[in-house]
Amino acid sequence: MSKSLLISVFAGGLILILLSSVxxxxxxxxxxxxxxxxxxxxxxxxxxxxxxxxxxxxxxxDDRILSLDxxxxxxxxxxxxxxxxxxxxxxxxxDVVQFRQAVGVGGLRTAxxxxxxxxxPVIREVLGSEGVTSNTILSADRAELMSRITEQARxxxxxxxxxxxxxxxxxxxxPEQNLDATFSRMRAERDREAADExxxxxxxxxxxxxxxxxxxxxxxxxxxxxxEIVRGEADAQRNAIFAKAYGMDPEFFEFYxxxxxxxxxxxxxxxxxxxxxxxxxxNYLKSDSGS
Amino acid sequence: MAGxxxxxPWGGSxxxxxxxxxxxxxxxxxGGQKIPEIEDIVKKGQEQLRVLMGGKSGKTGGSGGQNGxxxxxxxxxxxxxxxxVALWLFTSLYxxxxxxxxxxxxxxxxxxxxNPGLNFAPWPFVSKEVIPVTREQTExxxxxxxxxxxxxxxxxxxxxxxxxxxxxxxxDPAKFLFNLAEPRSTIRAVSESAMRExxxxxxxxxxxxxxRQIIADTAQLLIQETMNEYDSGVNIVRLNLDxxxxxxxxxxxxxxxxxxxxxxxxxxRQADAYAYTVLAGARGQASMLLEQAEGYRAMVVNGAExxxxxxxAVLAEYTKAPEVTRKRLYIEAMExxxxxxxxxxxxxxxxxxxxxxxxxxxxxxxxxxxxxKSGESN
Numbered sequence: 127m128s129k130s131l132l133i134s135v136f137a138g139g140l141i142l143i144l145l146s147s148v149x150x151x152x153x154x155x156x157x158x159x160x161x162x163x164x165x166x167x168x169x170x171x172x173x174x175x176x177x178x179x180x181x182x183x184x185x186x187x188d189d190r191i192l193s194l195d196x197x198x199x200x201x202x203x204x205x206x207x208x209x210x211x212x213x214x215x216x217x218x219x220x221d222v223v224q225f226r227q228a229v230g231v232g233g234l235r236t237a238x239x240x241x242x243x244x245x246x247p248v249i250r251e252v253l254g255s256e257g258v259t260s261n262t263i264l265s266a267d268r269a270e271l272m273s274r275i276t277e278q279a280r281x282x283x284x285x286x287x288x289x290x291x292x293x294x295x296x297x298x299x300x301p302e303q304n305l306d307a308t309f310s311r312m313r314a315e316r317d318r319e320a321a322d323e324x325x326x327x328x329x330x331x332x333x334x335x336x337x338x339x340x341x342x343x344x345x346x347x348x349x350x351x352x353x354e355i356v357r358g359e360a361d362a363q364r365n366a367i368f369a370k371a372y373g374m375d376p377e378f379f380e381f382y383x384x385x386x387x388x389x390x391x392x393x394x395x396x397x398x399x400x401x402x403x404x405x406x407x408x409n410y411l412k413s414d415s416g417s
Numbered sequence: 418m419a420g421x422x423x424x425x426p427w428g429g430s431x432x433x434x435x436x437x438x439x440x441x442x443x444x445x446x447x448g449g450q451k452i453p454e455i456e457d458i459v460k461k462g463q464e465q466l467r468v469l470m471g472g473k474s475g476k477t478g479g480s481g482g483q484n485g486x487x488x489x490x491x492x493x494x495x496x497x498x499x500x501x502v503a504l505w506l507f508t509s510l511y512x513x514x515x516x517x518x519x520x521x522x523x524x525x526x527x528x529x530x531x532n533p534g535l536n537f538a539p540w541p542f543v544s545k546e547v548i549p550v551t552r553e554q555t556e557x558x559x560x561x562x563x564x565x566x567x568x569x570x571x572x573x574x575x576x577x578x579x580x581x582x583x584x585x586x587x588x589d590p591a592k593f594l595f596n597l598a599e600p601r602s603t604i605r606a607v608s609e610s611a612m613r614e615x616x617x618x619x620x621x622x623x624x625x626x627x628x629r630q631i632i633a634d635t636a637q638l639l640i641q642e643t644m645n646e647y648d649s650g651v652n653i654v655r656l657n658l659d660x661x662x663x664x665x666x667x668x669x670x671x672x673x674x675x676x677x678x679x680x681x682x683x684x685x686r687q688a689d690a691y692a693y694t695v696l697a698g699a700r701g702q703a704s705m706l707l708e709q710a711e712g713y714r715a716m717v718v719n720g721a722e723x724x725x726x727x728x729x730a731v732l733a734e735y736t737k738a739p740e741v742t743r744k745r746l747y748i749e750a751m752e753x754x755x756x757x758x759x760x761x762x763x764x765x766x767x768x769x770x771x772x773x774x775x776x777x778x779x780x781x782x783x784x785x786x787x788x789x790k791s792g793e794s795n
Contacts, residue, residue: 327681349703353710
């Protein structure tokens with residue numbers, strides 16, 4: 127009995143030792159082998175590895191890309207306009223030894239604090255540097271600014287054992303108290319545009335009406351001119367006709383036209399004539415032989 | 418884990434050893450009187466057990482007492498082993514749905530990708546992660562979440578309210594799993610940054626209408642590029658630009674501009690209408706004038722021609738018999754004239770002293786009379 131118990135205890139202990147001397151580093155991890163706090167080995171590739179049981183311990187770190195969002199801060203570009211800026215950084219642990227030495231047992235939490243205290247000044251410095259105005263930030267140069275921030279942050283984070291992969295600006299907004307001013311400026315711009323639209327509408331309408339009126343006058347006067355020409359031609363033609371006809375015997379024309387004219391001119395009751403009956407018409411009024 | 422599993426059989430065999438050892442002393446103790454009979458039964462039972470290999474171990478164990486416990490252990494050992502194998506298979510086999518893929522890690526190292534169907538990852542050496550790959554996942558950005566009002570500053574320092582949705586899936590599950598610690602929040606942050614970058618280099622007016630598609634495409638490209646830089650295995654399927662509007666605070670003014678545009682249009686149309694009306698009227702008047710003139714021409718020429726031809730006709734007759742015709746025309750004309758008018762014939766050439774008489778002519782009365790007459794006739 128005691129013999130088998132001994133064997134089983136021994137076997138159990140052996141397994142325990144075996145298990146505690148084997149460890150697995152995942153694809154997503156990097157590991158540090160510590161012996162009483164001293165770094166003995168770095169395990170960067172995934173797979174099975176061995177350590178001295180009980181004496182050595184494993185600290186695992188994330189090997190994936192980690193993220194950090196900065197709190198919004200106000201920056202002052204060189205044109206003295208303030209902008210609220212926040213950014214996010216993507217980074218990974220490059221050198222676990224350096225990382226461990228830099229942040230100690232605090233791990234990622236401490237690293238994030240350190241990184242943020244690197245990022246904020248870098249952002250301020252780059253966005254506030256010579257020649258960078260708010261217009262630069264709000265333009266296609268933004269990408270270039272972001273890569274400058276990334277580059278500077280990368281340099282400064284290297285001693286932490288961190289590799290800053292990317293720093294990107296998220297919001298670049300106006301401070302709260304400037305928003306209202308911007309809104310009212312936008313409103314004023316719109317109002318101006320609206321007034322302009324209406325004024326242009328009126329202008330166009332007036333122009334159209336005036337053009338129409340002018341065309342009316344032109345059309346009518348042209349027509350009047352044509353009609354006068356036609357009437358003149360008609361009158362001329364009339365005169366020609368008369369001249370031709372009456373010219374055949376002017377003396378008879380005079381006689382004939384006169385008696386016709388007397389007929390129309392002296393017609394009706396409107397005329398009272400006092401005559402002496404000695405005109406040719408009355409030749410036979412007193413006797414049949416005439417006078 | 419492996420230790421536990423190994424411990425099970427060890428513990429079991431330990432117990433059965435104890436049972437056999439206590440068997441002999443106990444025979445003289447507890448069940449002493451019935452021993453002979455029992456021993457026979459037990460021997461038979463043990464033979465049966467060897468044949469059956471635990472088939473009825475429970476029953477024989479119950480009737481056979483301590484001596485049967487050796488049989489129990491062997492039978493239950495088989496069951497336990499069977500159970501363990503089943504459990505192992507259960508933990509090692511897994512199914513992958515059509516929209517998923519799995520990533521298998523052999524001792525923590527990436528080994529293979531499992532496709533939809535039944536997959537085998539022998540525990541505990543291979544671990545696996547099942548990830549929805551083709552399923553589209555969405556991130557809504559700008560909908561007014563924490564610190565995320567969707568207000569963005571344009572290059573002409575206007576503010577625009579942007580809401581958009583990023584639809585993504587995974588094109589490389591291994592990269593997705595190994596490279597990004599917080600994929601969702603990374604996608605969100607990258608999307609927001611990309612959109613703000615695109616907006617920051619555009620002017621307000623085109624964002625609101627003309628350039629919407631361009632902006633969505635550019636931002637999608639930028640997000641995809643950045644995600645590729647991270648080697649994230651994320652595929653941006655599309656970007657839906659839900660809203661690109663002026664902020665609420667100024668949207669009324671934008672509407673007023675629209676109203677003003679309509680107003681302008683209206684004014685121009687009204688002026689057009691006026692122009693059409695007066696122009697048509699003028700054209701009508703012009704043609705009226707021309708037609709009237711033509712009419713006048715016809716009237717005058719025809720009248721003249723008529724008159725001339727009448728004169729010519731009369732003249733032709735007159736030249737045949739001038740004296741008679743002349744007289745006749747004269748008398749006829751005088752007839753007409755004197756016939757219709759008021760006339761007073763005064764003969765002061767007659768005899769006696771009548772030549773000295775000055776005739777009284779009440780001209781006013783005569784005029785009135787004739788006026789009255791004409792007035793009545795009118």
